[in-house]
Amino acid sequence: MTLGDFEDPVSLQALELPAPRLDAPPSLAEICFDDVHTRASHALGKSYVDVVRGFRGRFEDAPDLVARPREEADVERLLEWCSNEGVAAIPFGGGTSVVGGVTPDVGPHYNGVVSIDLGGLDRVLEVDAVSRAARIQAGASGPGLEAQLGEHGLTLRHFPQSFELSTLGGWIATRAAGHFATLWTHIEDFVESVRAVTPIGLWESRRLPGSGAGVSPDRMLAGSEGTLGVITQAWVRVQPRPVHRSSESVRFTSFLAGAECVRAISQAGLHPSNCRLLDAGEARLTMAGDGSHALLVLGFESSDHPVQAPMTRALELCAEHGGAVSERSARSGDPVSSWREAFLGAPYLRDLLVAMGVLSETFETAITWERLPSFHDRVKAAAEQAAREVCGEGSRVFCRFTHIYPDGPAPYFTVLAPARRGEEIEQWWAIKRAVSDAILAEGGTITHHHAVGRDHRRWYDLQRPEPFAAAQRGAKAAVDPAGIMNPGVLIDPLR
């Protein structure tokens, strides 16, 4: 790829934001802020276009106010004020949305926007070591809650790529996916109960290990993306750190040959904690391979018993499917570790890529196994074609599986292409549209774990059943009669 000069972002001092349209009422003045830095840092998420906008100082959708609740009662007061004044309220956790989920772009019919930053509610409030569960405030970040749980010898083991900044409340609101490649792929699989402040009152479910009492109230908040209320805390299942671990990497001649093996492993009921298949390009990009072969990063873990038996069986299945276990050498390093470091480091590269003139976007989806080969080929071809048409030669498209189910994988496509300075946003949207159209046409979901936000609305609307959309609108109108909660996310603003 031929790249342009290295670009510096606009400095904070040079920023010009629209004047705030709101004054906080006296009762909320202590927790509301309208300085440039605070407003600018709540104006965007962390998608490629967000980073581009940030570089260029384009903060036109900055919130009028940023509120930092100190306690749940502050959230209640905020929503009451917003409802009365027709002010949009946007729950803000770590601000790591890559789909416009926290962007204050709410349309012209609100009298202002308040971004509600939950960062002050970051405590593990209670640990139940008998039931292995913890009550944690929604604003606790990954490292923050893990440090507090660690004092009790426990861990949540939910490690999305945004782990270092994102929060428990954000994970639940967006159905974030985490560490485990099988069984407990999404945060809601760990949720015992959720507590949220809605405009009409407190929504708190009972703490239960399981239930069959009607529709699950927790499953109606999971994925609600801030449209029903502000999640303030949750009981989640935690566990001791694993003491038995086994990890291997296995080479395959092609991605789809590896996929057949992953299908066999997932359908065998072996439940690996890690089962990430990288295509040759992705393996090379993450320095886990040399680009000549697809790579399966396989891991088992347990806090109770040795895991050699399932690993042995999984490696048998790999051998049956033509896989070759990689040897570890001091020189090349351990492919498993290389992949893990690259995984956690990747989001931090986005700023650098923008500075260097590289357009980047990821598409994460899920599809059943029987459609995978054509799905993979067509979505990849659509991405390659769009990148070439929009950005010219030199683009790259990679694919990996992030999670697997007995009936299909969650493929994750990465697109890297040379951007034209000043045209990145239009270029990004052109690629986004083409690839998302292909994903929908081939039967996939517009998102497996990045959420819908504002950017995915067009495809989400095509994907969801229309009576379900009507049910969502009806539910929201009942819980949020003034239509203030994160307008434009999931459904059209109610005003």
Add this chain to the structure above:
Amino acid sequence: MTLGDFEDPVSLQALELPAPRLDAPPSLAEICFDDVHTRASHALGKSYVDVVRGFRGRFEDAPDLVARPREEADVERLLEWCSNEGVAAIPFGGGTSVVGGVTPDVGPHYNGVVSIDLGGLDRVLEVDAVSRAARIQAGASGPGLEAQLGEHGLTLRHFPQSFELSTLGGWIATRAAGHFATLWTHIEDFVESVRAVTPIGLWESRRLPGSGAGVSPDRMLAGSEGTLGVITQAWVRVQPRPVHRSSESVRFTSFLAGAECVRAISQAGLHPSNCRLLDAGEARLTMAGDGSHALLVLGFESSDHPVQAPMTRALELCAEHGGAVSERSARSGDPVSSWREAFLGAPYLRDLLVAMGVLSETFETAITWERLPSFHDRVKAAAEQAAREVCGEGSRVFCRFTHIYPDGPAPYFTVLAPARRGEEIEQWWAIKRAVSDAILAEGGTITHHHAVGRDHRRWYDLQRPEPFAAAQRGAKAAVDPAGIMNPGVLIDPLR
């Protein structure tokens, strides 16, 4: 227990039903029936009070018509007619509700009731052996769908106690729990996509192995209990029959000692397919024990690999917790088989119990481990006290675990008591109220897998968060504007 004479039920010929208030329109006349037998057999579910009512010929809530759709379009036509005419529509699968879920007791504001019997939609329509999934019509019963899947060497492995009569659509609508004691406890854990006819149109989700696109549409139908529409088919995950199995039974001196062991097994991540703990009375009742000890029925299964390793580890944990593996003898039989036969046979006993004058009821719930000891003791004491006060001496209360989670079990209480002829329904309600009050007061759920129906409403209303109830009402009003779908279940009738 001193029992009365054996009572015969009212004969079909002697039945008197209220005259039907409805005539089917010509377009639906072919699929609508109003003969006495058809109406009577759709007037009640299968709870103790339903059986009592049936014995005594009390069919006052019989539906005016019973419709038997031959295809999905029939369901659409039925709901259109019901919406236009203000007629309540009650989806009817196997009719095995034990909570009044199919009882046409809809209040005075409807012009009649149609029970929609899905029995004609009983086919496995498609099998995808690659992804291991099948598209099955909602009216397929347990044995019916297993026989059809068996032709492909596959099984759903969902075996609720009502298995022989109940249907896929009923399971999904009520979040039925099945065979697996861990991991996939409820039917929704096997659901890939659901298709339902609502009064405003077809609600069909994409077939996906996983997704994070907003609130799950499938999770909003699972547990909707017929209040949003009629489920007509679903894609569900299926699997080959297990070829590796291991089962053991383990004795414990007390139920709570056994419970501590079950907690250790569930938190070890061993994932037994069966892990049913029976207290001494329950073990004796099911002829799996002699009444001197609690019994753990433990099983592992796999279609891929031997399961001796997890069984060995589970038995180590049993030994650490004071458990003794039962020896099998030709004379006493196998406790595991005894329990399985008693489990599947139990529902058929209900008629006999009524005939013999024995009041029976079961209470199934879930609770986190740290509250289990006091929960168990207080709920059991409340049941014993209520049975004694209501029915006098001679009652029995037993407990078992039906399913287990890392954070708690699903306890299942059985009450048997001598009934007074003619007062059974009032006696049943008095016991139901006392035990349900105790379950709610001690933090449990009013139902782990029997559903809410009409009978559990009082406690369900206490349990669910009020803003969630408002969201449900809003969702229903949007999808079912005439309020015809199963009125009185989950929420108050909309008219």
